[in-house]
Amino acid sequence: MKKNLVLKKLKKDEVVSVVSIGAFPYASLVEMVGKIGFDCVWFDMEHRAFGLSELSQMTLACRATGMEAMVRIVKGNYTSLMKPLETGATGLMIPHCKSPEEAKEIVSWAKFPPQGRRGFDDAGVDADYLMSDSLEYIKQANQETFLVVQIEDKEAIESIEEIASVEGIDIFFIGPGDLSLSYGVFPDFNHKKIKNAIRKVAEATKKYGKWWGMPFGTEEQGHSLVEKGARFLTGGADIDLILKGFQARRKIFDQLQRYP
Amino acid sequence: MKKNLVLKKLKKDEVVSVVSIGAFPYASLVEMVGKIGFDCVWFDMEHRAFGLSELSQMTLACRATGMEAMVRIVKGNYTSLMKPLETGATGLMIPHCKSPEEAKEIVSWAKFPPQGRRGFDDAGVDADYLMSDSLEYIKQANQETFLVVQIEDKEAIESIEEIASVEGIDIFFIGPGDLSLSYGVFPDFNHKKIKNAIRKVAEATKKYGKWWGMPFGTEEQGHSLVEKGARFLTGGADIDLILKGFQARRKIFDQLQRYP
Amino acid sequence: MKKNLVLKKLKKDEVVSVVSIGAFPYASLVEMVGKIGFDCVWFDMEHRAFGLSELSQMTLACRATGMEAMVRIVKGNYTSLMKPLETGATGLMIPHCKSPEEAKEIVSWAKFPPQGRRGFDDAGVDADYLMSDSLEYIKQANQETFLVVQIEDKEAIESIEEIASVEGIDIFFIGPGDLSLSYGVFPDFNHKKIKNAIRKVAEATKKYGKWWGMPFGTEEQGHSLVEKGARFLTGGADIDLILKGFQARRKIFDQLQRYP
Amino acid sequence: MKKNLVLKKLKKDEVVSVVSIGAFPYASLVEMVGKIGFDCVWFDMEHRAFGLSELSQMTLACRATGMEAMVRIVKGNYTSLMKPLETGATGLMIPHCKSPEEAKEIVSWAKFPPQGRRGFDDAGVDADYLMSDSLEYIKQANQETFLVVQIEDKEAIESIEEIASVEGIDIFFIGPGDLSLSYGVFPDFNHKKIKNAIRKVAEATKKYGKWWGMPFGTEEQGHSLVEKGARFLTGGADIDLILKGFQARRKIFDQLQRYP
Amino acid sequence: MKKNLVLKKLKKDEVVSVVSIGAFPYASLVEMVGKIGFDCVWFDMEHRAFGLSELSQMTLACRATGMEAMVRIVKGNYTSLMKPLETGATGLMIPHCKSPEEAKEIVSWAKFPPQGRRGFDDAGVDADYLMSDSLEYIKQANQETFLVVQIEDKEAIESIEEIASVEGIDIFFIGPGDLSLSYGVFPDFNHKKIKNAIRKVAEATKKYGKWWGMPFGTEEQGHSLVEKGARFLTGGADIDLILKGFQARRKIFDQLQRYP
């Protein structure tokens, strides 16, 4: 198992570049993106319709081009975390983490003993298809896989210190949509309640030596986040980029279709 | 069978807007594009890897949003033209048409008697899944389906008048890549040999009351084509737009990753 | 988001026509059914083997032909309700609702704040692929999506009044198979215990201004249900109709194969 | 390789029952049909959108239930006939056979030496996945696979005697749609030109000890064909039966929806 | 529903042969394995990436060749057990059973009343696609389907007697990987703690007239298990066998590539 690029960069206090693919779950799209060059791709199984079969192909494209593969899982039980890892995910994002108890359960499902109680199977790609040494595999899998929990509920902000202190969670990711809904200020992502929440997450993660991040739009927004201490930045999604591309073409045709 | 929007606009001398989808052959992408609003989607089966199953879903998205579905076929025999039509294509593009004989054969495969000898089957979507009247279906299918042949070889330019005169071909589409390869001037699409070829196509199609078109990039290029008489304009492809979108994101991350 | 046809008809006290597709989860089958013309298709993910990918294509066929798409979900957590909605379902059926608490939880997962706590994402087809206004989307999604809970357990009948009073559930659907198993009278759907249960559902829904329904076979059975107040009627399933069709062909061949 | 049921019945002068599946290319549908019990399923790759992957699953359902699997191929070259056989087809139907030369070529592609020049590969299901004896496989494959050519062009009728005399073709199948188009009398399948053509096919096949057939609708039509000597009868297609089933349901709902 | 071969053999105290397919979830692979001849195939949905669609095709291959189809499920709720059964599984394996309460819940989800509360639907293959008698189906489904629970946690060993006494569980299957992790002795499958655990399982199952099993590698290991009383033996997995095959080929090429 190779060194996890996301963890490596974070440990050097570098900004991690993450883009989203999932509306068009094609391995060739991931390979193209990998040739352009990003650190990590975010595959959203919570809100997109693809399954493990497509995920398997897309993580292969990550391996072929040197990117990490982060999966936002469908919440459930231990299999929800184990199967994406066996299918090539090198990072997991868990939505709606609301309490330290939940954070601990996540660690217990994602890590092999002694950290957790992940079930053993070494036929997956993360164990080199039966070709890895069992003990070495268990050690590496625990070490070179990162865990992200999403902070997107009022309750989570209220116990952010306890959540941030949980051993094994690496990154805390703010979900501005659901967070602002939770505070009743949707879709005002600049509301002071949201700003306050972001500040709390930044402080708590700093205190416990963890990292945090959130989505950004413009370069200015990205810059502002980096200054606040965010290092795990997501910006750019397949569906959003292609939408804007076609909308721009529509405007050009609008001009042409005025004629002749 | 509803009136074909492409033919309707061409007959009114209006510019037709065509965009390409095929690298990511997803019905939801087609539906999104249809909600933005174009006249026609170009599905390229000559150079993309999808099959009839994906085509079936993508033409459904065209019907749901009111766009025509044009398929560039894999050259072969009569089934090459018949099956896309039965799967919901309302226009066909045939690559590398080099002679009037070939153009006539295309018509004979694409049209039912008396125009051609297309094989009859009325269980496809173009016959409303067995719910159409057989004679009416045959008549409508011949009338409301357009044929495009690609002019992309030196030989085709040399006999462009004879090709343009073939009854049943509606649109002549210049392929600048292969055409410039054929003239040995690739990839100089502005070479005088290419310009000359375009002029010949424009003249021949005008003479026989047909239409022509080719791909364009910028609005200026599109404008120039419209002025030369082109009405069937293709511009904007899924893979190109998404590539440019992610490349732009890469530049933003380049800025952010200089810090901290 | 367009007006929900099922809700519209129910509000006018009209009978809603619902048919089932799922054994053969083909978009073209749904499109054919839509061309024949029904109000709603019932896609059963509880008992059929298809996934979100097929569902996505089939709901597109509903949009193309003007039918509502109701999904019977696999019971689970909040994603069980959210993902079908994001994939184009305009109604949800939840099996085995046994208590008012469960009914309330269903509402909380299916509706955005303030009614519930559904998670926000606007890249799905129900949000017009990022093209809707966020606040408007949230409002419309809550308004134009109907919720059906299945009453198919003794326990549910016993607390039917409390269940029927839960705000946000629109339709109560009796499942005669499991209900009769639950009462130990399977498969006697005309047993007085079942009749009694139906009566209770009819009364409770009437009292709280809700609607109810159940499957029917013959026209007579359908008529009897309408007279009892049922308005949400399901009758006709792909697998059943095709089975009967082939069985009838078998009888014809039996005759022919006696000869020569 | 087991004895081919179609050939066995034909040799005993029995009527063969053939039904069509392909609009909904599901193995479970084929298995259901097999449990009802027919001699052979007709899988139409000329006019339906499925590929070898679906065919592979559907022929498995035939093997599981004891039916023969006939594939109408997409016309092409030797692979068009070889691949369906390697995928489990036990009979092939070739559309639009117009001359004895074409019939001979079909035999040469479908049969191993010495009869033909079919290419050898023994990893397919028809060779028991490498588990058969090579020489025995070649012999059995030639013997227990039937060939059907479609007679559906004026030209074919004109040289029907020569076509019928070609060694290796077992069954001659009249396609009334294309044949009537070819004679210019479409869709009058009872036109005397068609009747005459049927008579010629019946006589020619009888003369050369072959069999013939065509599609039928009602029992009466089937009976009439049997009396004329047809033994290979096709009647009943998935899309047609399901269409009629849903149309009948629509009528019932029409009654119910008049009320209340 | 035919007699379950696994139960039949176990009742005669015979050894049952089980092999694993799932890394390459192809129906043709299952059919090939069935032609070689085993009693049962183990389809692992806990650790492999395939879904119900592939499962459906693979169980068909079991039916075609006379093998039982055992599915190791993804743990969840009642649908986790019901859907594989409706898709053709004739046995279920439930991972990580830790208590008699859990074992009882498994039975309640897998069996129809009166034994359990499995939900009724008779359109699946296990009910002969609507062609079975409802009462007979319920009875047969309960009788001819076997349940395996996995004993792979310290807690389970500690309450093995109570677990083994639960009515409706047929087979107890030891998972040496997770069990040794649970005891902190991984991967020493011969550790005395593991040996002790195996002994306890053997004794408890004997006491309650049940059966047990576990995976084995060499013939000697298999023999040793049979002597200890194990009858349900699994040995041979698609991915492991193909890996070893290609590794052996690599060694041959190593020799050849030294030259010339």
Next chain:
Amino acid sequence: MKKNLVLKKLKKDEVVSVVSIGAFPYASLVEMVGKIGFDCVWFDMEHRAFGLSELSQMTLACRATGMEAMVRIVKGNYTSLMKPLETGATGLMIPHCKSPEEAKEIVSWAKFPPQGRRGFDDAGVDADYLMSDSLEYIKQANQETFLVVQIEDKEAIESIEEIASVEGIDIFFIGPGDLSLSYGVFPDFNHKKIKNAIRKVAEATKKYGKWWGMPFGTEEQGHSLVEKGARFLTGGADIDLILKGFQARRKIFDQLQRYP
């Protein structure tokens, strides 16, 4: 485009190791094989049932692990060669080449001008998804892609010198099955006619500075081929290896099932 490993090794007179995958067309299988380490994988589209979609995923696994991807094509027209190349094939094998004319046509379809007339499109993976320079792409594509023609007919042996002299064909591959059928000596691959044919191929290819190869079974057979001058050796196919693996397991179970 990286240097083609097969061509590189052949130019150094080294033996090339080729294995076959296609019966189980899984990217994960290819990745596993790549981790073991071979020079090239042979994907057989002539005799296996997979399509371009699976090919696309499997060639990605080749790129991820540093193997070349050779596709045996379905014979047809220019698209038969172009599409696999655009889908990631870095070598093509053309079956049944019988004449120098055919060999020349193959080159004309597989190579861009000036060598041939391959059609231009740069959105495929071989052109780095629009990210390559057009002229450089054309040059590299011609240079770093190898062509193999199969010599498996008597006619081909008779004109082997002329075929071997055709510019652009790199490797001549003997197909012993069809060749022995063609000579009427099937399946005696050691018949003197076959030995003679092999000798002729070896001589002709040597004379024109080309390479040759054929399949082998045992190490001894491989050695013998290397001594005769063959450098392109294929040995080891997914279906064959897995079959032998399961057959060996069957024997072990035979021993175990004699007891108790």
